[in-house]
Amino acid sequence: MSKIIKIDGNTVFIGTDNGQIIEAKKEDCGGFMPTVGDEVITYTTGDKVIVTKTAEQSSSSNYNLDEPHVVNKITYGLLALFLGGIGVHKFYAGYSAQGVLFLLFCWTFIPQIIALIDGISALTKKGEYIKV
Numbered sequence: 606m607s608k609i610i611k612i613d614g615n616t617v618f619i620g621t622d623n624g625q626i627i628e629a630k631k632e633d634c635g636g637f638m639p640t641v642g643d644e645v646i647t648y649t650t651g652d653k654v655i656v657t658k659t660a661e662q663s664s665s666s667n668y669n670l671d672e673p674h675v676v677n678k679i680t681y682g683l684l685a686l687f688l689g690g691i692g693v694h695k696f697y698a699g700y701s702a703q704g705v706l707f708l709l710f711c712w713t714f715i716p717q718i719i720a721l722i723d724g725i726s727a728l729t730k731k732g733e734y735i736k737v
Contacts, residue, residue, distance in 0.1 A: 689720020
């Protein structure tokens with residue numbers, strides 16, 4: 606599989622499996638913004654190069670709910686501390702079902718306790734981004 610290995614201005618450098626490097630322009634990337642590390646498929650005809658992103662990366666149907674989500678820890682922590690009782694931090698992290706549960710049970714004050722723990726836990730972790 607070919608990968609984008611470098612972007613220099615308007616030029617995209619693509620490394621292939623056989624060790625070749627293909628140069629393409631950003632406008633040759635069919636409808637996506639290229640970033641380093643993207644797996645792509647390249648088509649060449651003469652001096653023209655067409656680059657498309659592989660289906661695995663461009664498809665939103667491959668979203669894995671079991672994998673932890675990476676979020677900004679400050680945003681997540683503050684949302685948990687101030688609006689966590691109604692599940693706003695869960696919606697922010699991409700856990701909509703948990704957010705709905707927080708909303709349904711907010712009258713019991715249990716979500717507020719859990720959110721307080723989530724917020725403190727998030728703010729004390731190392732790094733700018735955390736996996737939740």
